[in-house]
Amino acid sequence: MRKVYLGNHQIISPLGFTSLQNLESVSQGISAIKKHKSSHVGEYYAGHISTNLLDEAFLELGKVEEYTKLEKMMILAVAEVLQQHSEISKDKIAFIIATTKGNIDTLSEENLFSKEKAKLPALAKTLQEFFNLKETPIIVSNACISGGLGVSVAKKMIENESYDHAIVVGGDLVSEFTLTGFNSFQALAKEICKPFSKDRTGINIGEAAAALWVTSVKPKIDAVQIIGEATANDANHISGPSRTGEGLYISIQNAVREADIESHEIDFISAHGTATIFNDEMEAIAFNRAGLKNTPLNSLKAYYGHTLGVSALLELIFTQESLLQNKVFKSLGFKEKGTTKALNVITKTEEKPLNITLKTASGFGGCNFAMLLKKETV
Structure with missing residues (x-):
């Protein structure tokens, strides 16, 4: 059985648009979670990505008005990982998308995009066309283990010699759907959450995208x-x-x-x-x-x-x-x-x-x- 390794990566989050920025922020104990207000759930704490900053970062890659927020987040993450492996044909790379709700925000009446974009295959098609991929990316959507399971799928495909390399990209949004859903469970904390602590009161929702290179080729460094x-x-x-x-x-x-x-x-x-x-x-x-x-x-x-x-x-x-x-x-x-x-x-x-x-x-x-x-x- 072939060995499988984790390679370079990129994180897009409220703490930064590079993995390095995210690692430095967490090292310093900085939280992305802030107080917000919604007509649906009132005050809530969550980690939102600035739309203005996201659009500014995306301008180098495409027209901001043609892509949803989640699509821009995912494309930014994948583009950086791919750039480090430009010598490898994209036909030799498995592409795996991990998400729970995809473009769920397009179902909102205020959203200007087609509601067809809420379907997960539409998300895969968008990334396929943007990166000019021969095959449609595989979608893994299994609740909150989706991102990890996407890496497991990549590992198995490489072990079975279907591919030598894979990119796993994941992403989800803070949306009306997720906020009202968790609020109906009375599960939203009214402060920054406190995992495993005696005084914990519930969760915060956050949004991010991340992409990870998975490969059969052992890196030359550790x-x-x-x-x-x-x-x-x-x-x-x-x-x-x-x-x-x-x-x-x-x-x-x-x-x-x-x-x-x-x-x-x-x-x-x-x-x-x-x-x-x-x-x-x-x-x-x-x-x-x-x-x-x-x-x-x-x-x-x-x-x-x-x-x-x-x-x-x-x-x-x-x-x-x-x-x-x-x-x-x-x-x-x-x-x-x-x-x-x-x-x-x-x-x-x-x-x-x-x-x-x-x-x-x-x-x-x-x-x-x-x-x-x-x-x-x-």
Whole structure:
């Protein structure tokens, strides 16, 4: 079986339009989440990308009026990753799109774009035409594990020698649909969210896009290899997580089995950590069942909000960089243990020797995802 590596990447978010800007902001403890007001939900906290700044950045690539906000975000991310591999024919690269709701904002009466753009195949077609791709990109839309699952799909395609390389791009928006939906669950926090903390009250929504190069070619500098991945669905409830953490536990166990390691070899966990009462409790139970209660862990949701379908991809990029930089990022918002099971939540951004890391995610319908990364030094 061929080895599969993670390569260069790009993040488009309220914290910046490059991965470097995002990494620096998180290192400094800066949150993208601000107070906003909506006629539908009143005051809310979320991470919005400035439309003016986005349009200014997009001008070099195309006409801003011809593309939706999400399309511009995704195109900016993919263009930067592709630029680093201009010598490779695009016909040799698999393109995978990960999103939960795509251009859902086009269904709004105020939106000037065709409502046909709300269909996910239309999003894929737009990216295909913009980048002049021979084949239509593959769409992965499986709730909040979509971004991670997109990388799993890329890994399998490379292992099976269907492609040598892949670009996984993910993106989602803060929209009327998502805001009113989570508000109906009484799940929106009235402050910056606090994952795993005793005083957590719910989630913030965020918007971002991210693109990641996945390849069979080992980088000439320090490399990050995918050594194990798995997904499992416990079908617990359409929106509520399992009370036993079953699906997440099975995902972790299967990823560990593929990687042929023991759980104590995992140096760090990038958790889903949405800051809802039920999700964080579920994760704590699953991590304890997997023998990981003492493993350092964080959540990035207080920096970005829950970016839905791109969250696992964005956070996987941070996990990759944690390995390469031997650095763990503070779990912003955490004050005091807020789960019935013990967790080792990171309270300070600092350097730490890392060799193997675990990224996990969970989503509506009982879906769960786990991916193990390992550093290979030159």
